[in-house]
Amino acid sequence: MKKSNFLKYAALCAFVVAIGFFAYMVNASKALSYLSSDPKACINCHVMNTQYATWQHSSHAERATCIDCHLPRDNMVNKYIAKAIDGYNHSVAFTFNTYKNAIQISDNGAQRVQDNCIACHASLSSQMVSNADVNHHYDDPSVATGRRCWECHKGVPHGKVRGLTTTPNALGVKEVK
Structure with a gap:
């Protein structure tokens, strides 16, 4: 007993x-x-400080957060599925140190960003599509709508220089209240 x-x-x-x-x-x-949708969640891990700092000083900082660009905007289910997949991939990469100095977006993530660029800038992008033969060359078969926005707009919103050494020790990250 x-x-x-x-x-x-x-x-x-x-x-x-x-x-x-x-x-x-x-x-x-x-x-x-x-x-949450707080961009500071993206810098819980020091690896994303460069992306956060360069976004924070960009034209997008006042209008778009990380999730506005990097997650699906069509419905909550797709948003949280993408968050879960990205979160798992990030935690594995950061835990086992399998990422490169200059972090690169996945193909799935790049497609989400492209879709969100086009959605937010619909009036501009529709004009670009109508003038595609003059301004945008659609020679990449992997991109259904042609060139990706950041091929020309490299500095938006993360600046032209990206890497872990760009903003060491979170230099350039300003406290937002």
Whole structure:
């Protein structure tokens, strides 16, 4: 009988410790911030400081956050599926240090950004499509609408120089209140 009670208390204790460890990890990793639309969630990991700092000093900083450009805008389900996939890929890359100095966007992420550029700048992009034969050469078969916006607009919104050494120690990241 006493051995049975000991096992119950030991199991309960192990469960409480596991819950405590889980709560600690959620807090330490700022995991709940990734459910928000706050751009500061993107700099929880120091790897994204360059992207945050260059965006913060760009023309887009007052009009668009990270998720406005990098996540689907059609519905919440697609948005959170993309967030989960990107979050998993980022955590694996950052944990195992498998990313390059100059972080590059995935093909899926690039398509999302392209779609969002076109959606936000619909009046401009529709005019460009109508003048495509003069201004934009559609020679890349992997891009359905032709050239990607940032092929010409390299400085928007992350600047022309991108890499972990561009803004070391978060230099250039200003505190927004």
